[in-house]
Amino acid sequence: MDRVKNSEGRKVEGRLEASSTGTVERAGPERESLVRAAEAMDDGRPALKVDGLTKRFPRPEGKRHGFWRRRPRFAALAAVTFAVERGEIFGLIGMNGSGKSTLIRIVSTLLVPDEGQVKVFGVDVEGEPARVRELINRVAVDAAFFKVLSGSENLRYAARLYGLAPRVARERYDGLLTRIGFDPKRLGDQVKSLSRGERQKVAATRALMSAPALLLLDEPTTGLDPRSKREVQRVIREMRDEAGTTVLLTTHDMEEAERLCDRVGILHEGRIVTIGTPAELGERAGGRSRTLEDAFLKFTGAEWLGEENGG
Amino acid sequence: MSIKVRALREIWCSIGFAERNFMLVKRYAGWEAVFLTYTIVSALTIGLIGVATGDQRLVLYLVVGAVLWGYLSILFHEVSECIAWERWEGTLEYTFMAPVKRFTQLMGNALYAITYGLGRAGVQLLVCALFFGISLAGANFLAAAVVLVISSLPFLGLGLACAVLPLLSRERGSQATHIFQALILLVSGVYYDVSVLPAWLRPFSVVSPATYTLRAMRAAVLDGVGVAALGKELLILVLSGVVLIPLGFACFVLGERWAKRTGKLKIEG
Ligand SMILES: Nc1ncnc2c1ncn2[C@@H]1O[C@H](COP(=O)(O)OP(=O)(O)OP(=O)(O)O)[C@@H](O)[C@H]1O
Ligand SMILES: [Mg+2]
Numbered sequence: 001m002d003r004v005k006n007s008e009g010r011k012v013e014g015r016l017e018a019s020s021t022g023t024v025e026r027a028g029p030e031r032e033s034l035v036r037a038a039e040a041m042d043d044g045r046p047a048l049k050v051d052g053l054t055k056r057f058p059r060p061e062g063k064r065h066g067f068w069r070r071r072p073r074f075a076a077l078a079a080v081t082f083a084v085e086r087g088e089i090f091g092l093i094g095m096n097g098s099g100k101s102t103l104i105r106i107v108s109t110l111l112v113p114d115e116g117q118v119k120v121f122g123v124d125v126e127g128e129p130a131r132v133r134e135l136i137n138r139v140a141v142d143a144a145f146f147k148v149l150s151g152s153e154n155l156r157y158a159a160r161l162y163g164l165a166p167r168v169a170r171e172r173y174d175g176l177l178t179r180i181g182f183d184p185k186r187l188g189d190q191v192k193s194l195s196r197g198e199r200q201k202v203a204a205t206r207a208l209m210s211a212p213a214l215l216l217l218d219e220p221t222t223g224l225d226p227r228s229k230r231e232v233q234r235v236i237r238e239m240r241d242e243a244g245t246t247v248l249l250t251t252h253d254m255e256e257a258e259r260l261c262d263r264v265g266i267l268h269e270g271r272i273v274t275i276g277t278p279a280e281l282g283e284r285a286g287g288r289s290r291t292l293e294d295a296f297l298k299f300t301g302a303e304w305l306g307e308e309n310g311g
Numbered sequence: 312m313s314i315k316v317r318a319l320r321e322i323w324c325s326i327g328f329a330e331r332n333f334m335l336v337k338r339y340a341g342w343e344a345v346f347l348t349y350t351i352v353s354a355l356t357i358g359l360i361g362v363a364t365g366d367q368r369l370v371l372y373l374v375v376g377a378v379l380w381g382y383l384s385i386l387f388h389e390v391s392e393c394i395a396w397e398r399w400e401g402t403l404e405y406t407f408m409a410p411v412k413r414f415t416q417l418m419g420n421a422l423y424a425i426t427y428g429l430g431r432a433g434v435q436l437l438v439c440a441l442f443f444g445i446s447l448a449g450a451n452f453l454a455a456a457v458v459l460v461i462s463s464l465p466f467l468g469l470g471l472a473c474a475v476l477p478l479l480s481r482e483r484g485s486q487a488t489h490i491f492q493a494l495i496l497l498v499s500g501v502y503y504d505v506s507v508l509p510a511w512l513r514p515f516s517v518v519s520p521a522t523y524t525l526r527a528m529r530a531a532v533l534d535g536v537g538v539a540a541l542g543k544e545l546l547i548l549v550l551s552g553v554v555l556i557p558l559g560f561a562c563f564v565l566g567e568r569w570a571k572r573t574g575k576l577k578i579e580g
Contacts, residue, residue: 057574105577108408112571133410144402146331148338153331160327161409163320190338 045122047214047246048084048107052116053077055102055270076102078270079116089240089247091261093254093292095300099270100250101141104218107248108138120214137162137212141219143196143203151187151194151202155209162210172209179238180204180231196223204232208239215239217249221256229253233260254293264292266299273299321415328419329426332389336427347431350381351438357502358443368533374439375532376501376525382432382459383466383521384492389424390417390470391488395477404576413567414560417474421467429459447532454531454538461545462524464552469520471559475566478575495519500526520551 058071077099084090092100105111106118109129118125120132145154159169174184182201191199200223207215217236221229233256239245251257257264258278265275274284274295281295282288336343354377361370397403406416440447473491476484498505498512499521508516516522527544530536538545570576 105404108404110404110408110571110576111574112568130410130412133408136408138408140404142401144400144405146335146400146402149331149334153334157327157331157334158409160324160330161406161411163323163410 044086045119046083047086047088047121048090048248049119049122050080050082050103050107050116051118053080053103053106053113053118054115055099055106055111056114075270077106080267080270080272081116082265082272082275084246084248086246087240087244088262089236089249089260091257091264092248092250092267093252093257093264093296094250094267098267098300100267101218103267104138104216104248104250107132107214108136108216109133135213136216137207137210138216139200139203139207139218139220141222143199145191145199145202147192148190150190154191154202155187155206158206159209164210169209172211173205176205176208176235177201180235181228197225197228200224201228201232204235208235211243211245213246215245215247217247219250219252221251221253229256236260254291254296258292266296268300321412324411325415325419325422328416329423332420332423332427347434350431351435354378354381354435354439355442358439362443370443371445371533372529373502374436374443374445375529378432378436378439379459379525379528380496380501380521381435382428383462383524384496385428385431386421386424386463386466387470387473387492389427390421390467391473391476392485393417393420394474395485398477398481407567407576413564417471417560417563421470424467424470425463449535450532451535451537452531454536454541455528457538457545458524458527458531458541458548461548461552462520462527465520465548465555468552468555468557468559471556472562474559475563475570478566478570495521498522499524520548520555523547 054075055077056073056075059074080099080103082090092103094100102111106113107120107125109125109132112126120135123131123135125132145151146157149157155169155173156166159166164172173187177184177187180201182198182205186194186198187202191202194202200220204217204220207217215236220236221232224232236247236249237260240247249257249261261278263275263277264281265272266281267273274281276284278292281292281299282290285291285295285298354374357377358370358374361367361373394403397406439445469491473484473488476487478484494515498508498515499519500508500516501521505513505516505522523544527541527548530541530544
């Protein structure tokens with residue numbers, strides 16, 4: 001298989017520190033082993049490189065002028081540029097409709113960019129989508145299942161799609177489900193009878209069991225209770241630490257972004273307005289005590305004026 | 312990956328699609344029973360028209376038409392609706408993102424459609440044979456089987472072309488597919504010889520692959536004609552399959568590309 005080897009020889013124990021230029025830097029012997037491993041894996045190209053990415057959609061309220069003319073369009077993504085290093089957990093935050101899911105769809109080869117380039121481990125998503133699909137998996141907000149089939153039937157089907165032998169798949173998903181607090185015995189139930197959070201856990205398991213080199217998580221913990229959220233977050237971190245999985249994550253939970261992400265980019269109206277570690281973003285929002293939420297509010301428009309205005 | 316490993320993996324995947332569809336059939340067993348009953352009853356009522364005329368040959372003629380049409384429409388329907396249906400379930404994006412060739416996915420659905428269609432048509436035929444006390448002693452079963460297999464090809468091609476329509480337009484795609492199917496029923500001589508069609512409709516019967524399928528099948532079952540004597544019909548069916556499968560697949564690929572450009576794959580989120 002020409003799948004990028006992402007597991008063996010790759011242990012990232014500490015936290016990756018990102019410099020303001022966006023490159024990942026680590027100190028000491030760990031850094032050396034990291035570099036060696038990266039060289040062994042490939043030629044050190046970033047896990048994800050997004051370059052001048054633009055995507056336009058028709059304006060929903062737009063009227064067609066004349067039958068043949070196109071409806072007026074707006075840019076859901078406008079010249080977005082950033083890179084995610086191997087083994088990094090990169091967070092995208094932004095308001096509803098800012099373009100996060102659109103970006104994830106483009107990386108998962110479900111949408112074609114209008115302009116710009118996206119490369120996953122150096123492979124172009126538009127030029128070689130089939131090779132990109134070997135490297136990725138995605139958890140979407142809406143856990144998509146055949147709802148009348150049971151959890152295990154859905155997982156077995158997914159295993160086929162990703163070329164996993166049933167026995168291997170079973171071992172993996174049983175282990176993963178137990179780790180994120182879902183009793184594998186409930187896999188016999190039809191998915192429609194599972195709660196939203198339970199479905200989300202099965203969806204996360206389905207993506208993780210294929211051991212993707214790049215894991216795309218679109219609001220993976222939305223709808224989970226605080227404990228389950230922690231459990232899913234822990235598994236994501238362990239995947240990175242043990243298998244070197246690179247993660248691109250969107251979330252509306254600032255605490256989650258702070259806890260999980262090495263770096264965060266804030267997307268606003270289709271543009272990346274700032275990128276940095278959660279701590280750096282807090283500083284950019286106006287001081288050491290500032291949080292990611294302050295940064296979010298600052299960079300996604302006028303600062304929250306409610307309190308200053310006295311109500 | 313070597314070619315052999317790759318091929319094995321694609322086969323493995325296409326079995327996965329077929330297996331998934333059968334699991335779904337099992338879950339909807341109640342509806343399956345309803346549809347099966349309905350198709351059996353409709354074949355019986357049509358056969359009874361033959362009984363009323365007292366012409367035993369006509370009974371068989373009608374039953375062959377009903378059963379064969381049942382098979383072909385299942386085949387066409389299952390393949391042409393496989394995308395619409397995943398979209399309705401909400402799994403379309405998930406399937407399209409998986410490392411599976413589109414051809415494999417569609418062939419997996421075709422594999423399912425053929426086995427499922429054969430199963431249902433087989434039951435229908437069995438019930439009809441018992442009900443009407445039909446004797447198939449004079450039939451050439453080998454020729455009938457060959458006709459069945461070969462006539463599947465053009466219908467798969469047509470199904471592939473129609474499968475992408477729901478990506479272009481959510482409802483109109485399905486509507487167009489149903490109208491298309493109804494027109495084939497009209498012009499292909501399912502229950503009558505195409506010579507009874509009004510002159511302006513007859514050209515359509517010439518381009519419908521179902522016309523040749525029905526003609527060949529009736530010759531094999533009613534008159535015991537062998538494969539060699541059916542050469543002309545079989546050749547037309549093979550050729551139309553050879554043209555229609557790549558053409559249908561090309562339509563699909565173009566439609567998919569367009570849908571990915573305009574964002575039509577997405578349902579919500
Ligand atoms: N397939 C599509 N067709 C038309 N418009 C779309 C499509 N996908 C997204 N859009 C529009 O693009 C904009 C960005 O949508 P997107 O789903 O990327 O936002 P998001 O950041 O994920 O929002 P949320 O936080 O609510 O999930 C929205 O205005 C949306 O209506
Ligand atoms: Mg979204």
